[in-house]
Amino acid sequence: MSTLIHATGLTKLYGNKLALDQVSFEIQQGAPVALVGPNGAGKTTLFSLLCGYILPTKGTLNIIGHNPGSSDLFGKLSALPQDAQLDPRFSIAHQLAFYGQLQGLSNKQSQAEAIRVLELVGLADVAKQRSDDLSHGMRKRVTIGQALIGKPQIVMLDEATAGLDPIHAREVREVVANLSSEATFILSSHDLTELERLCSHVLHLDKGKLTEHPTHSDNNELEFGFITLLLSEHYPDVEAKIHALAQVSKVYMSQAKEYVIEYQKTATPFDIVILQHCYQQGWRYRQLVNGHTLENQIFKQEQV
Numbered sequence: 001m002s003t004l005i006h007a008t009g010l011t012k013l014y015g016n017k018l019a020l021d022q023v024s025f026e027i028q029q030g031a032p033v034a035l036v037g038p039n040g041a042g043k044t045t046l047f048s049l050l051c052g053y054i055l056p057t058k059g060t061l062n063i064i065g066h067n068p069g070s071s072d073l074f075g076k077l078s079a080l081p082q083d084a085q086l087d088p089r090f091s092i093a094h095q096l097a098f099y100g101q102l103q104g105l106s107n108k109q110s111q112a113e114a115i116r117v118l119e120l121v122g123l124a125d126v127a128k129q130r131s132d133d134l135s136h137g138m139r140k141r142v143t144i145g146q147a148l149i150g151k152p153q154i155v156m157l158d159e160a161t162a163g164l165d166p167i168h169a170r171e172v173r174e175v176v177a178n179l180s181s182e183a184t185f186i187l188s189s190h191d192l193t194e195l196e197r198l199c200s201h202v203l204h205l206d207k208g209k210l211t212e213h214p215t216h217s218d219n220n221e222l223e224f225g226f227i228t229l230l231l232s233e234h235y236p237d238v239e240a241k242i243h244a245l246a247q248v249s250k251v252y253m254s255q256a257k258e259y260v261i262e263y264q265k266t267a268t269p270f271d272i273v274i275l276q277h278c279y280q281q282g283w284r285y286r287q288l289v290n291g292h293t294l295e296n297q298i299f300k301q302e303q304v
């Protein structure tokens, strides 16, 4: 796996407002990376630094061996802003071909490239239509296709699913998941849970400071494992009844109806044990996560 992005001690001040504070990370080629954090955390600032739109106050940033904004990165890194719009006057294929021409492709090459990227996002059949004829989710997929023109190695999507209903948001996530061999995606979102299943590497920004988290975490090669159990309803004495199981070393309620359980590994898989326990107790469960949820890793890891 090769390193695509290497940031060391990135700091950005707007006047005396500290937007990024000594941020260091590496992004490897491969699975999508999530950049999450609440409003004002510094996500847009980091995106803008990666694109070379602004310069850091301190620190270094290397992208595929080049400085951000370098002409050597032309066609290798693309960024799709949250509010990317399509022109309602022209067909989808026409617009995408135009962007191909802006990247230096010939007329014929750009038309073929438009069809290629539309196929990648599953929309080749709407090539001749205009954006007004498409659903919100389809338009978003077209703009993701636009970001793939010229086969960039890195594609940054800012709030790719903002404003989409759950079905269209899921379609967009599936498109990104399916295209992971095509490019390395960096997706920003203020919604932690949205990117949890899609991305194995999470950069979490808060007030300009960065923490990193693996999403499919912590259950390998250790003596202890964790399971997060979300029950459908409130039941009495859940913590005590889980704690009574022989394998369980700790348990706490992370939020309403959700329990994080630390257990000692034995020959019997603990997920089977806990599901049998739910059955015996008459508890209905909504979700069982092997490990901590991302939300718990970020906000509540100190509790276990």
Ligand SMILES: Nc1ncnc2c1ncn2[C@@H]1O[C@H](COP(=O)(O)OP(=O)(O)OP(=O)(O)O)[C@@H](O)[C@H]1O
Pocket: 014, 015, 017, 018, 019, 037, 038, 039, 040, 041, 042, 043, 044, 045, 046, 190
């Ligand atoms: N041009 C600017 N001048 C002064 N302060 C700025 C500027 N741009 C951003 N900031 C401040 O820097 C901090 C980080 O802002 P940034 O836009 O990077 O956060 P964000 O995580 O993208 O937020 P959001 O999710 O709301 O878009 C915020 O406190 C913001 O007010």
